[in-house]
Amino acid sequence: MAIVVNLDVMLAKRKMSLSELSSKVDITLANLSILKTGKAKAIRFSTLEAICEALDCQPGDILEYVPNKNNVKEE
Template identity: 60%
Template sequence: MAIVVRIDVELARRKMSVGEFAEQVGLTPANVAVLKNGRAKAVRFATLEAMCRVLECQPGDLLEYVPDESLVQR
């Protein structure tokens, strides 16, 4: 996957549980798990905004682009 989700890093920095985060963002813990595990196909800007508000961070703190090896070797 080319996009790495780093929600778990930001949660750990703030000593915040997934349940607390989910409640404050307005997601279910199951949907937070989908995001954390990189299985989400999309993220709404409203959701990203809420995550950044709750975690007091920037979108780049939560999402990182990492090129696939197969694309780099071309």
Template identity: 70%
Template sequence: MAIVVRLDVELAKRKMSVGEFADAVGLTPANVAVLKNGRAKAVRFSTLEAICRVLDCQPGDILEHVPD
């Protein structure tokens, strides 16, 4: 089972840079890169809430379950 992070798609839709997004969410650009590249092992609900607030989206817009 794999969870794919579609953060890059949502950022592109909004023409938002990683730096702008990182500042708005309260993450470092390096941590945003970890999320975007699928290397994150976990995401706090508070971080997920901030991401959804900034992008005005639902968790399902940025997270997708892809069966093996």
């Protein structure tokens, strides 16, 4: 997948556990775990906003675009 979720990096920078984030943003631990491991297929903007507010960060701190090598055209 070309979108990488860096939630674990931001949690480490903020010295916050996944369960603490779960209680702050009122999202189940299971759903946050799916997001953290990169298995999520989508995220609501309201969820992203709540996570950014709790972690005091920007969406770009959590989500990163990394081009797939298979999709890159060579000239």
